[in-house]
Amino acid sequence: MDYGFDEDQEAYRVEVARFAKKVLAPHYQSDDVAAEFRRELATDMANMGLTALRIPEEYGGQEATAVIAGIAAEEVGRHDFNATYLIINTALISDVIVRNATQEQKSAWLPGIASGETIPCICITEPAHGTDAAAMELKAVPVEGGGWTLHGEKTSITLGMAADRAVVLARTGGPGARGISAFWVDLTDPTVSRSAFDDLGSRAIGRASLHFDGTPVPADGLIGEEGAGFVSVMQGFDYSRAIIGLACLGAAQESLDEALQWARDREAFGQPIGKFQGVSFPLAEAATYVRGARHVCLEALWRKDNDIDHSAEAAMAKFWAPKLSAEVIHQCLLTIGHVAYSSEHKLGQRLRDVIGLEIGDGTAQVSKLVISRNLLGRQYAP
Numbered sequence: 001m002d003y004g005f006d007e008d009q010e011a012y013r014v015e016v017a018r019f020a021k022k023v024l025a026p027h028y029q030s031d032d033v034a035a036e037f038r039r040e041l042a043t044d045m046a047n048m049g050l051t052a053l054r055i056p057e058e059y060g061g062q063e064a065t066a067v068i069a070g071i072a073a074e075e076v077g078r079h080d081f082n083a084t085y086l087i088i089n090t091a092l093i094s095d096v097i098v099r100n101a102t103q104e105q106k107s108a109w110l111p112g113i114a115s116g117e118t119i120p121c122i123c124i125t126e127p128a129h130g131t132d133a134a135a136m137e138l139k140a141v142p143v144e145g146g147g148w149t150l151h152g153e154k155t156s157i158t159l160g161m162a163a164d165r166a167v168v169l170a171r172t173g174g175p176g177a178r179g180i181s182a183f184w185v186d187l188t189d190p191t192v193s194r195s196a197f198d199d200l201g202s203r204a205i206g207r208a209s210l211h212f213d214g215t216p217v218p219a220d221g222l223i224g225e226e227g228a229g230f231v232s233v234m235q236g237f238d239y240s241r242a243i244i245g246l247a248c249l250g251a252a253q254e255s256l257d258e259a260l261q262w263a264r265d266r267e268a269f270g271q272p273i274g275k276f277q278g279v280s281f282p283l284a285e286a287a288t289y290v291r292g293a294r295h296v297c298l299e300a301l302w303r304k305d306n307d308i309d310h311s312a313e314a315a316m317a318k319f320w321a322p323k324l325s326a327e328v329i330h331q332c333l334l335t336i337g338h339v340a341y342s343s344e345h346k347l348g349q350r351l352r353d354v355i356g357l358e359i360g361d362g363t364a365q366v367s368k369l370v371i372s373r374n375l376l377g378r379q380y381a382p
Contacts, residue, residue: 003295009071016075019048024080031082031204032349037119037162038204045086046116050076053087054094059110061094066239066301070246074294077250081353082204084247085158086119088361092240093120093167096182100224100232109165109184121163121187123154123210124233130156131366133169134177134230138212140170146219148172150185150212158360160208161196163187168212169229182229183217191215201352237361241314242300244357245321249294251350252325256286258347259332279335286328293321312374319367322357329354 005013023044031038045051053069055061062068069091077084090113097109112118129135138152150170157166166185173179185192187210195209224232260283263274273279300313333340333347340347358364372381 005071009068012068013071013075016048016050016072017078020076020079020083023048024076024083028080028082029346029349031080035198035203037159037206039162041083042086042116042119045083046114050087051090051116052094052114054091054098055110055114056098056106059106060114061110066242066304067298070243070297070301073243074246074250074253077247078254081247081251081350082202084250085202085205088240088243088247089120089122089159091243092236093122095236095240096122096167096233097184097223099235100182100228101184102220105184105220105223112165118165119159119163121157121159121166122233123157123160123166123168123185125154125156127153127155127209131363134180135175136169136171136180138168138170140172140181140183140217142172143216147221148183148217150183150215150217153209153211155209156197156360157208157210158205160210161194161206166210167223167233169233173227177230178227180230181226182223182233184221184223185212185215185217189215200355201349202356238311238314239301239304241318241361241367242297242304242310244361245293245297245300245317248322248325248354248357249290249297251354252286252290252328255329255332255347255350256283256290259283259335262336282331283335286331289324290328293317293324297321312371315362315367315370315374318362319364319371322354323364325354326351326358 027038042051049062050072052061053064053072055063057063069087073084073087076087094110094113097106113120124133126136126138129137138150138154140148140150142148150168154168164187166187168183168185169180170183171179172181191213192215193211197207199207223229263279263283264272266273296313297317300310300317303310303313329347329351333351336347339345369382
């Protein structure tokens with residue numbers, strides 16, 4: 001088994017790290033204070049190819065492996081955690097379109113995502129339906145002559161205030177997952193209204209509720225087969241959750257590196273504080289856990305690239321990495337002490353930001369349900 005990146009992967013990691021530190025890091029805190037999405041971020045990310053990672057070359061993409069997408073997310077997560085949402089969103093949405101759309105739809109939609117001209121989001125959660133997503137109520141009503149109109153609300157939508165287009169799941173048939181279809185929707189239509197959230201963390205990503213009041217969708221806006229939308233989108237989450245895990249671990253690793261340097265530089269009682277076991281042992285534990293979680297995430301992505309089932313591994317990555325990252329960043333804040341408690345330091349913001357992904361894209365309970373069913377067999381699990 002090979003436990004290291006190959007030469008190309010390592011070179012790419014270094015390149016993204018250099019970009020993230022130089023271009024993204026200077027805006028991380030100011031974007032949080034402004035609490036709005038900065039459009040230039042999409043342009044900067046696109047110029048680096050980070051919005052096109054999972055898009056085929058013929059549509060202007062990188063056609064990168066899932067592992068490469070994970071490497072990018074971790075390095076960007078070190079320096080601007082909220083910028084990783086563009087990697088996560090574009091990778092997931094591109095995957096859905098590539099697997100399910102027609103050639104004409106791919107040619108029309110994917111180049112804009114790749115270039116950063118189109119900022120996409122995915123609309124699943126509703127006010128009364130989060131984890132029980134298959135019970136969604138937003139309706140797609142057929143229109144005489146072809147097409148549909150959308151009626152209802154989606155909530156907690158990442159990039160909801162900034163996105164131009166969206167993959168929207170809507171009910172076209174009876175109850176349950178098989179009655180749900182996926183649509184590519186123009187969010188600039190005047191029938192779409194948006195309400196921003198005032199969040200604890202990740203304030204720069206513009207989480208929002210979207211209201212669809214008869215929003216038109218043309219006949220060629222249906223992605224895949226009618227009634228197959230829920231299943232096709234859920235399949236994409238199996239690997240995007242591992243990318244989420246690595247984004248969180250990037251923020252944790254950067255915090256750990258800062259705490260380790262503090263333990264070398266800060267002195268108390270005539271010696272570096274790293275000499276005290278009460279300081280060094282928690283950091284040693286954190287480094288161990290971060291390394292273990294990183295391997296789980298990368299295994300899930302490797303399995304994706306090799307067409308091996310990876311649902312359980314992705315679920316492990318999703319529930320463990322965000323939780324662990326919050327714990328590690330918290331410990332690093334305590335290690336550095338009062339200096340890190342100031343809003344001038346990035347640690348507090350990182351802590352606020354990663355907590356959001358303990359909730360978003362699937363709770364820990366859902367992940368554990370997936371893992372349990374994989375381990376026990378569905379007939380023996382909850």
